[in-house]
Amino acid sequence: MKTKITLILAVCVMTVGFPPKVSAQSAVEIVQKSIDLINGQSSQATITMTITRPKYTRSLEMKTWSSGSDYFMVYIASPAQEKGQVFMKRETDMWNWIPKISRMIKIPPSMMSQSWMGSDFTNDDLVKVNSLAVDYTHSIQGEEVIEGYECYKIELIPTLESAVVWGKVNMWIAKTESFQMKMEYYDEDMELVNLMEASDVKQFGDRKLPAKMVMTPVKKEGQQTMMVTSEQTFNVDIDQGFFSQQNMKKVR
Amino acid sequence: MSIRVLKYILINALLLLAFSTNAQDKTIKDIMSLNGYVKNLTTVFVPPGNDTTIFVDNLLHNRLDYTWYISDKFTFNTSMRNRLFYGETVKAAPELYDRLGDDLGYLDLSILWFNNKGMALQSTFDRLNIDFQSNDWQVIVGRHRINWGVNLVWNPNDIFNSYSYFDFDYEERIGTDAILTRRYINETSSAEIIYAPSDTFAQSTFAGMYKFLANNYDIQIITGYLHEQFVIGGGWSGDIKGAGFRGELTLFVPGKDIPGETQLVGAIDVDYTFKSGLYVHASYLFNSLGLDSKTGDYSIFFLRSDISAQTLSPAMHNVFAEIGGSVSPILRITFASWLNPSDGSLFLGPAVDWSVAENFQVLFNVQGFVGKEMTLFGNYGSFYYLRFRYSF
Numbered sequence: 001m002k003t004k005i006t007l008i009l010a011v012c013v014m015t016v017g018f019p020p021k022v023s024a025q026s027a028v029e030i031v032q033k034s035i036d037l038i039n040g041q042s043s044q045a046t047i048t049m050t051i052t053r054p055k056y057t058r059s060l061e062m063k064t065w066s067s068g069s070d071y072f073m074v075y076i077a078s079p080a081q082e083k084g085q086v087f088m089k090r091e092t093d094m095w096n097w098i099p100k101i102s103r104m105i106k107i108p109p110s111m112m113s114q115s116w117m118g119s120d121f122t123n124d125d126l127v128k129v130n131s132l133a134v135d136y137t138h139s140i141q142g143e144e145v146i147e148g149y150e151c152y153k154i155e156l157i158p159t160l161e162s163a164v165v166w167g168k169v170n171m172w173i174a175k176t177e178s179f180q181m182k183m184e185y186y187d188e189d190m191e192l193v194n195l196m197e198a199s200d201v202k203q204f205g206d207r208k209l210p211a212k213m214v215m216t217p218v219k220k221e222g223q224q225t226m227m228v229t230s231e232q233t234f235n236v237d238i239d240q241g242f243f244s245q246q247n248m249k250k251v252r
Numbered sequence: 253m254s255i256r257v258l259k260y261i262l263i264n265a266l267l268l269l270a271f272s273t274n275a276q277d278k279t280i281k282d283i284m285s286l287n288g289y290v291k292n293l294t295t296v297f298v299p300p301g302n303d304t305t306i307f308v309d310n311l312l313h314n315r316l317d318y319t320w321y322i323s324d325k326f327t328f329n330t331s332m333r334n335r336l337f338y339g340e341t342v343k344a345a346p347e348l349y350d351r352l353g354d355d356l357g358y359l360d361l362s363i364l365w366f367n368n369k370g371m372a373l374q375s376t377f378d379r380l381n382i383d384f385q386s387n388d389w390q391v392i393v394g395r396h397r398i399n400w401g402v403n404l405v406w407n408p409n410d411i412f413n414s415y416s417y418f419d420f421d422y423e424e425r426i427g428t429d430a431i432l433t434r435r436y437i438n439e440t441s442s443a444e445i446i447y448a449p450s451d452t453f454a455q456s457t458f459a460g461m462y463k464f465l466a467n468n469y470d471i472q473i474i475t476g477y478l479h480e481q482f483v484i485g486g487g488w489s490g491d492i493k494g495a496g497f498r499g500e501l502t503l504f505v506p507g508k509d510i511p512g513e514t515q516l517v518g519a520i521d522v523d524y525t526f527k528s529g530l531y532v533h534a535s536y537l538f539n540s541l542g543l544d545s546k547t548g549d550y551s552i553f554f555l556r557s558d559i560s561a562q563t564l565s566p567a568m569h570n571v572f573a574e575i576g577g578s579v580s581p582i583l584r585i586t587f588a589s590w591l592n593p594s595d596g597s598l599f600l601g602p603a604v605d606w607s608v609a610e611n612f613q614v615l616f617n618v619q620g621f622v623g624k625e626m627t628l629f630g631n632y633g634s635f636y637y638l639r640f641r642y643s644f
Contacts, residue, residue: 051581058581058610080287080611080643090439093468100317100424102397106470106489108496110525244439250385 027138027154031171033178035133037207040234042067046077047229054222063251065236071243075251086248090240097248104245135162136169146181147199149174166193177201179209192218204232288316289643293421297341300621300633309339315424317379325386329396331379331424336371343370357395358429358449378427390434395427398446400461400474402487402498405572406537406564408517409487409500411459411478412448414561417590418599418619421639430457440465446476454480454507474502480510495524504562515562516540528577531586535572542568544594547626567592567628582607590629597623597630615639 043066050059060079066072074087086097087107094107136156144151151172158164167190172182183196195218198210209232216224290313297307313335320328335352342349349372353364362376381394401407407414412428434444441464448457459476469490476483485502498521506512517540523533543550543566550566564570571593576586583606590599603617617637623630 053581056582056609058607081289081613081641083287093440093465102399103401104470106496106498108491108494108523108525110491110494110496110523241439244436245442246388246390246436246439 027140027152028133030140030152030173030178031138031154031156032133034171034173034180037178038180038209039066039069040207042236042238043232043234044236044238045229045232047227050226050228052222052224052226065238065242065251067238067240067243071240073243073248073251084252086251088243088245088248090243095245095248097245099249104248131162131164132156132169132171135159135164141170143175144172146172146174147201149177149179149181149201151175151181177208181210194218200228204229205234207234283321285319286316287644288314289641290314291421291639291641293637293639295339296636298634298636300631307340307344309337309341311421312336312338313421325384327383327385329379329381329383330377331427332375332377334373334375336373338371340370342367342372346370346372349374356426358451359395361395378424380427388436390432390436392430392432392434395429396432397425398428398430398432399425400472400487402470402472402489402500403519403521403535404498404523404533405521405535406519406570407500408502408519408537408561408564409472409474409485411474411476411483411485411502411561412446412457414559414564416559417564420617421637437464440470459483477507478504480507481505481512482507492522495522497522502561513541517561517564519564530577531575533572533574533576537565537570537572539565539568539570542566542570543628544568546595547624548595549626550628565592565628567594569593592623592628595623595627595630597621597627599629611643613639613641613643615641 043064045064046062047064048059048061050057058079060082061077063075063077064072065074070089070091072087072089076082076085084099088095088097096105096107097103098105136158139155139157141153141155144153151174154171154173156169156171158166158168165187166185167188168186170182170184170186171180173180179198179201180196181198183194184192185194185196187193195216196213197216198213200210200212201208202211204211209229211229213227214224215226291311293311293313295307295309295311297309299305299307313333315334316332318330318332322328337349346367349367350364352367352372352374353362355362355376359380361378361380362374365373365375367373377395379395379397381392381396383396384391384393398412399410400412401410401414405417412430413426415422415425428446428448430446430448432444432446434442436442441462443460443462445460446457448459450456457476457478459474459478461472461474463470463472465471467490469488471486471488473486474483475485482505483502484505485500487498487500489496489498491497499519501516501518504515504517506514517538519535519537521533521535523531525531539562541562548566569592571591572588573591574586574588576584576588578584583604586603586605588599588601588603590601592598598621600620600622601617603615606614606616608614615637616639618634619637620634621629621632625631
């Protein structure tokens with residue numbers, strides 16, 4: 001269960017917005033634009049996450065709602081054992097509603113920041129999405145076509161004062177559409193650790209985005225985590241008042 | 253009794269019918285949901301001492317949770333448990349199972365279908381309620397779970413149906429027959445009052461809770477009149493440097509001319525999850541009427557099935573510690589213990605929870621009791637459990 005919580009939290013953060021940052025026209029702006037695209041002012045989505053290991057797979061289906069970077073709610077639709085659970089974040093507070101025991105649990109930060117064991121995304125990938133724009137120096141290394149999209153290849157080197165876990169990150173961002181098509185995460189010895197590949201570009205509301213994201217730890221054979229967005233709408237009509245304990249008990 | 257149960261089964265059947273005629277534009281999922289599980293729990297009881305006899309028992313357990321979303325404002329919920337007990341204890345001491353037909357609530361919604369030849373079959377509805385919501389208001393009428401607990405082990409604030417820590421196989425817990433009226437004051441605060449009727453007015457429960465968020469802490473204040481006692485208490489849940497920090501305190505004061513002593517029950521709960529996934533958890537429970545002697549008659553503890561916030565433990569001081577973590581996405585191992593520092597007796601509870609397939613889980617755990625005779629955990633032997641669970 002704890003694994004699931006972190007997993008869900010991470011997904012929430014992924015679907016939640018971060019405030020746009022104004023910066024000079026450059027590699028960093030391309031990166032920022034790609035981050036803003038995923039987010040929007042508010043959004044609602046249906047996501048399935050599948051964790052694959054050599055001998056098994058596990059899936060989690062959820063509905064998410066978000067407003068800005070500080071408010072989100074997640075409803076677990078499956079598996080059956082977890083169905084009906086709801087997670088909500090309001091700024092720095094986080095709760096978990098468990099209907100079968102009628103319990104509202106306040107989630108302590110240590111549980112939010114634990115390593116993400118179930119899947120192949122690390123916390124830094126997920127919780128600190130905006131870190132890609134602020135914790136690195138960016139440079140355009142060239143152009144490549146990925147999945148039919150012309151992409152900028154951008155190299156991200158962590159700044160001295162940042163506390164990121166990666167030694168280097170490479171990003172491939174579609175030139176006109178701005179979505180992140182591929183990412184490579186290198187450790188401090190400059191060895192490739194994780195590979196993220198996006199595909200299956202679809203129209204979601206007012207924008208196009210890859211519906212599928214696969215994270216593969218390259219050194220661990222047979223492992224990966226896949227996130228598939230089946231529905232997503234942006235700038236929906238929900239405000240901060242939607243993110244209430246009353247609604248946690250009502251959404252489905 | 254059974255007439256009432258039949259009545260409710262009938263009501264359920266009618267509701268299902270009603271739903272089927274109502275389902276013109278909406279899909280079944282929009283209008284109702286039916287979930288539940290089937291579990292089989294095998295228990296091996298090893299008595300204390302040198303006797304080599306062991307007792308093997310089984311419990312086949314089915315739960316059905318049914319919700320009918322009647323309209324935006326009305327929801328109907330019911331949950332049914334069907335339990336088939338079979339094994340050596342059922343055969344040797346069937347009288348222990350006769351009580352299963354007695355419902356502890358105001359409504360009689362339990363039935364013991366049979367209890368003979370080493371088998372007992374019981375059905376009960378532990379939820380049966382109508383939930384009404386309009387704007388900031390909510391009213392729930394019927395049998396439902398009123399859970400005022402905050403802590404993860406001991407819940408002195410859970411005055412409606414606190415439970416034994418050792419009853420790990422019934423996480424949903426029994427419901428309370430009551431009328432609850434709640435107002436959501438804002439996104440994170442609410443106030444509620446509860447009336448739980450009883451055969452006599454004096455035995456009825458009236459209680460209220462106010463809950464709010466302050467400085468990243470959920471805080472609740474509770475008060476009420478319960479079992480001819482006045483109750484006042486409070487609880488909190490927040491964090492200290494990332495570690496979960498919770499507590500509950502409840503004072504029970506007997507009513508005028510009612511025998512008994514004023515009792516204070518309090519518990520503190522701390523847990524922390526390391527980046528590696530390692531989970532540590534500690535708790536302390538204080539019961540002002542509890543025993544704190546080296547030896548004493550603690551036995552009532554294990555005999556009570558209707559454990560309350562006042563009988564969470566017969567010992568004055570109780571220390572709980574737990575360590576655990578997920579070895580992989582599908583395997584979780586934990587080790588819990590409960591110590592009575594006054595008499596040195598100890599409970600030890602290792603557990604392995606394995607998700608074998610998407611909806612199929614296996615749990616293996618042990619409840620080991622260590623201590624001398626006439627101590628909290630002394631002379632109880634040990635229990636080994638193997639549980640299969642299929643959820644749907």
